[in-house]
Amino acid sequence: MDVFSYGVLLIEMSICTIPQPGNRRQDVNSIKHAGLKGLIQRCVMDNYKLRPEMSDIINELTQSI
Numbered sequence: 681m682d683v684f685s686y687g688v689l690l691i692e693m694s695i696c697t698i699p700q701p702g703n704r705r706q707d708v709n710s711i712k713h714a715g716l717k718g719l720i721q722r723c724v725m726d727n728y729k730l731r732p733e734m735s736d737i738i739n740e741l742t743q744s745i
Contacts (some may be wrong), residue, residue: 681734682730683715683723683728683731683734683737684723684724684728684731686718686723686734686737687719687722687723687724687731688704689719690716690720690723691704691708691711691724694711694716694720695707695710695711696711698734701712704724708720708724712732713744715740715744716744719732719737719740719741723737725744
């Protein structure tokens with residue numbers, strides 16, 4: 681799965697609307713849950729090498745539920 685696209689999906693689910701590319705940072709900053717916000721920020725990083733692996737994302741989400 682594409683981690684960047686998954687991050688955008690998490691943004692959509694968190695803000696209940698489709699994020700606009702130019703407003704992505706503002707949309708992410710509006711998310712109140714600090715752990716989810718941090719995860720999303722890592723998923724949508726410009727440098728794909730710095731994005732988490734999908735297995736790490738699953739583990740982090742599982743622990744926060």
